[in-house]
Amino acid sequence: MLVQQTRWAFGLMQIGLSRFNPLIYGPLRMSILQSLCYAYNFLESLYVFPVYCLAIIPPICLLYGIPLYPKVSEPYFIVFAFIFVSSRLKHVQETIAFGDPLRNTVYELRVWMMKSVACYLYAIVNAILDKIGLHEANFSLTSKVVDDEQEARFKQGIYDFQVSPMLLIPMCSMYILNLAAFIIGIARLFQKSDEFLAQAVLSLFVVIVNYHLLEGMFLRKDKGRIAPSVTLLSIAISAIILGCGSLLLFY
Known part of the structure; x- marks a missing residue:
């Protein structure tokens, strides 16, 4: 799924960076509304920027004791809380309205996070490299063969992480970063819960929604787990991000 989503996002970004960009090429040939609908398809990859900001900045600031959001006792905190809660409730309402089970809300959010962190990142990078002539066109085949163990995991709703480590x-790096931030941030909650509650809740939200990554890295032993080498490399990258964060914040 991730490989295919990356290909689709890459192709759409190529269109967005070409002269056939719907926002430039489209208005003269179709309605503005139709142009905007087409433009959304390639602009969706830009979610990678706010997602990475939310995945990196709040946990780093939580680890180093820098509050980002208003205190719980301040009136402006209600604004942030309302936006977060209302967006989640709206997603729940849409899921129920379509007749889907409530757990699909978590699955859809999980897939969106995975796409934003991994697929959209490589799609944008490859599209830019392709635009400046540093990316060669290629078509790598993916295996369509499913063994008995993969089929059993699929029926049980267990994720199969036998994909490219790239x-x-x-995903694992961002997860480990938020997991570490939440664990260490618990101590700060006992000291200054009024200041760091929002950041701790945000990291906890990421940890809970993407619990399957925790299982894949540390709890599972089957073939579909995340390879230990990927876990170790992700831990190293998270440590590097934390180190860079300290340099930017204090120097």
């Missing part, structure tokens, strides 16, 4: 490393 797609797993960004």
Whole structure:
């Protein structure tokens, strides 16, 4: 799924960076509304920027004791809380309205996070490299053979992480960063819960929604787990991000 999503996002970004960009090429040939609908398809990859900001900046600031959001006792905190809670409730309402089980809300959010962190990142990078002539066109085949163990995991709703490490490393790195931030941030909650509650809740939200990554890295022993080498590399990348964060914040 991740490989195919990366290909689709890459192709759409190529269109967005070409002269056939719907926002430039489209208005003269179709309605503005139709142009905007087409433009959304390639602009969706830009979610990678706010997602990475939310995945990196709040946990780093939580680890180093820098509050980002208003205190719980301040009136402006209600604004942030309302936006977060209302967006989640709206997603729940849409899921129920379509007749899907409530657990699909978590699955859809999980897939969106995975796409934003991994697929959209490589799609944008490859599209830019292709635009400046540093990316060669290629078509790598993916195996369509499913063994008995993969089929059993699929029926049980267990994720199969037998994909390219390049797609797993960004997700695992962001997860480990938020997991570490939440664990260490608990101590800060006992000291200054009024200041760091929002950041701790945000990291906890990421940890809970993407619990399957925790299982894949540390709890599972089957063939579909995340390879230990990927886990170790992700831990190293998370440590590097924390180190760079300290340099930017204090120097």
